[in-house]
Amino acid sequence: MASQDIIARSATTTPMPSVRQMDDVAKLIDVSKCIGCKACQVACSEWNELRDEVGHNHGVYDNPMDLTAESWTVMRFTEYESDAGNLEWLIRKDGCMHCAEPGCLAACPSPGAIVKYANGIVDFNQDKCIGCGYCITGCPFNIPRISQKDHKAYKCSLCSDRVSVGLEPACVKTCPTGAIVFGSKEDMKEHAAERIVDLKSRGFENAGLYDPQGVGGTHVMYVLHHADRPSLYAGLPDDPGISPMVSLWKGVTKPLALLGMGLVALFGFFHYVRVGPNRVEEDEAPQGDATVHKVDPSVREFDPKSPS
């Protein structure tokens, strides 16, 4: 990925290069085709050379139980019983959604630790990461994880290294059922539309595409059988957006706060110039203490009240 392709950069106040036009890419995850085999998890750790610790069986299919600095994608299994009494496996591949308006990037205090490329991929630059965890605070999807080994934040990179040389992400390449596909965002929407028609014809009248506009759309999208209730899928947010707390914390308040501090200091300066310092006139009569101390031993003090 060339440097002119970085169109957004954390903790940066000046415009980013925007001369070159690139098409948005997207990964489309069709939940209705997923069989929960976890081949994508394996492919991810293979390609990215990640080896998470072997965990424990918690009595569910989820393994590992959560995203970690070394597991950038996990399958989340939900047993859902429909109104008709049918049991449905809802298996969602969880990972970074690559938001068009990334909360992590908005919150990050370190210049260039998080970048967004012209094709829509949001990437962490661990070399510049300081380990504060603000990206976690900013993310509407609870994705980034801080490693306890090096205190750097990690997440799915949408295989930006593969995509930049014309390959699809590792999880896409390995998926045995074609539940994960990759291409331009337009093509993926088209593909999703076909899938949604098919699902509707099979009785899922609420099937739809998950491309939440609260974060400006995402470059990882889902086809859901129950698009009206995303939260069924292991708590996928119904209407994600950057939290108002984060916007307030990282938005226009920051420059205003700096301005405020500067104004307080300026007020002081001009008060000093106009009103001036407050000095004490030390011209009062000394109390008790003589202003001149006689140190010449030949000079004797004489007190007429008590002549010695």
Next chain:
Amino acid sequence: MNKDIERYTPSERSNHWAVAILFFLAGLSGLALFHPSLFWLSNFFGGGPWTRILHPFLGVAMFIFFIWLAMRFAHHNRWEKADGQWLKQWKDVVNNREDKLPEVGRYNAGQKILFWVLLLCMLVLLATGVVIWRQYFSHLFGIELIRISALLHAFAAWVLICSIIVHIYAGIWIKGSISAMLHGWVSRAWARKHHGAWYKEVSKEEGGKH
């Protein structure tokens, strides 16, 4: 300036300057993370990761020394009737017309308000700081609490820094107060002019030593 009255003991002075130094260190490292335009301040602390590591420890140290200082000075900062009147005449205050103001005790109303604002800010900073201290504590808290804490932490820090700017300026403005905190002593004239009621108290205690 005559060395007439000891306003601050060596322990009080040391305590005050320990807080001041830690405030500067915690403040500069915090400002580095506060706004991108100030990220360069992280160079004073050994770069971004070191800034992130050191900032909370500096903050906790500042809090501990501040609480110690607050316990020394709290009883001098109780609000009294005359303080309200003093505040009402703020125009006389900022125009150096002390003769028109009600007699001030050890601290004036402005100093008292500053004291309680600082204490409040410090408490908020400590509580919210623990919540957003990712390395040790954040995993114990929910995301909503972390978000509101990050916001409140920044806000309390901002109020604190603005208050300290006022505090430093007052020291520059009122001649004799910086040396009071540096060397401990003030002259009788200084005490009479700025803290008349306190001066009377001190004189009584001296009980005609002179």
